[in-house]
């Protein structure tokens with residue numbers, strides 16, 4: 249009672265609070281005010297501060313108390329601050345011994361999932377560092393735990409700067425997500441016991457199954473408005489002789505019993521309709537949760553680890569970082585790009601979050617979130633399931649499986665996406681370099697990843713630069729590729745090649761705008777003029793003179809030199 253709210257028999261595990269603190273519900277429980285079946289064992293026990301009952305406290309071994317600042321039931325982590333210092337400063341490994349409540353969460357995680365196969369054990373290191381490092385966001389000092397200059401690091405915090413530090417201790421094989429240190433407190437995560445997610449998804453609560461002592465770690469769903477043992481009426485009653493009677497046979501039933509039966513039936517239908525309403529509500533809540541997840545959200549690094557299941561599923565490697573698959577919730581898969589620590593000064597990150605984060609375009613991947621947690625940065629994108637175009641371009645077999653019509657559609661989609669970005673002038677967009685890159689992409693689509701082509705048999709030259717070779721070939725009005733089929737495909741290939749060659753013109757001013765590129769790709773290949781030699785730095789004026797200021801069909805716009 250008091251600060252914790254009324255607790256009666258049926259509502260014994262009802263969510264509780266200490267003052268304005270975070271909601272306390274399964275797997276956490278309020279020790280001294282709730283039976284232990286309300287939580288998932290002693291490791292999850294919380295208490296309200298004894299004097300004011302305003303603070304939510306968690307027991308940390310060897311510390312006096314941790315003050316809980318938040319509990320995130322969706323991403324399943326708890327953050328807390330220390331109210332006083334650890335007592336055993338010289339034996340750090342004791343933090344991780346088996347009596348730790350947080351480690352007991354993690355044992356559960358390890359029992360019930362395959363994370364352990366994913367190799368999620370980390371070594372933690374404690375370093376003594378020069379005090380000049382103290383201000384660096386790269387290092388997370390251990391509050392209360394260390395003497396000045398002692399830092400706790402996990403394996404991926406090790407940076408060249410640490411060469412100035414002396415290693416004090418190694419705490420081996422700690423589950424990576426077991427304890428996570430953030431500048432503003434400590435975070436521990438847990439994995440829910442099996443079955444609890446389903447309870448919450450249907451608007452119910454979760455608790456330990458107290459009726460089966462052999463399965464004491466099993467959970468059950470319950471509804472605080474309805475004791476789990478109550479059964480809906482069947483619509484029929486039995487007389488003491490055993491024959492079945494309809495409740496409508498009122499003349500044979502005493503009026504009190506009839507009234508009671510009517511009440512039970514009415515209650516049942518009222519309950520059923522409120523239950524169905526609740527289910528609808530849960531559906532709406534889930535939709536809103538997913539919808540919220542589709543707006544760029546800031547995540548902590550611990551959340552990114554959780555979302556990607558500790559970086560279990562690598563999708564690929566790019567110039568700026570490594571990309572992992574993850575899930576925001578059951579229905580929302582994402583791709584998280586963990587940015588390299590040492591590339592860039594932050595401008596690219598700001599540009600990406602500030603621009604792509606506000607963009608909704610069918611041809612531009614959506615940014616659903618980002619992480620800037622100290623120097624750890626990540627970008628969270630919607631997951632694109634159809635594999636990278638790169639893989640299709642580099643394999644003739646895969647390319648053939650797509651077909652040239654599809655490749656043309658893809659090229660047009662990309663061009664429209666870039667054109668959209670150019671028109672809105674989102675952030676720092678380098679128009680002419682983008683056009684050049686797009687042109688190279690088109691030529692790669694035509695010729696595969698090969699930059700050079702072996703043309704020994706043709707003219708005794710060992711290798712020539714592919715774009716140059718294809719330009720010369722096109723210029724001689726030859727067919728552009730031996731493997732190319734006649735007909736529609738040949739036309740598409742010729743179109744992609746001509747547009748590509750226009751885009752890679754030596755002088756940026758000679759390159760078309762993306763708007764023009766889109767028009768060219770949408771138009772007929774026969775209306776396209778042959779581009780000047782992209783590799784000549786001397787033909788700029790002559791070409792322009794020869795072709796006038798309209799390099800393409802008369803329908804297309806003029807590109808000004810200053811563009």
Ligand SMILES: Nc1ncnc2c1ncn2[C@@H]1O[C@H](COP(=O)(O)OP(=O)(O)OP(=O)(O)O)[C@@H](O)[C@H]1O
Pocket residue numbers: 563564565566567568569570571582583585613629630631632633635636638
């Ligand atoms: N949203 C996504 N959905 C699915 N897979 C993705 C997604 N984003 C990236 N990937 C995968 O990760 C790989 C690396 O992507 P990333 O964007 O980092 O590199 P990139 O395309 O080479 O470009 P850059 O490093 O220049 O930005 C891609 O090739 C792709 O396989």
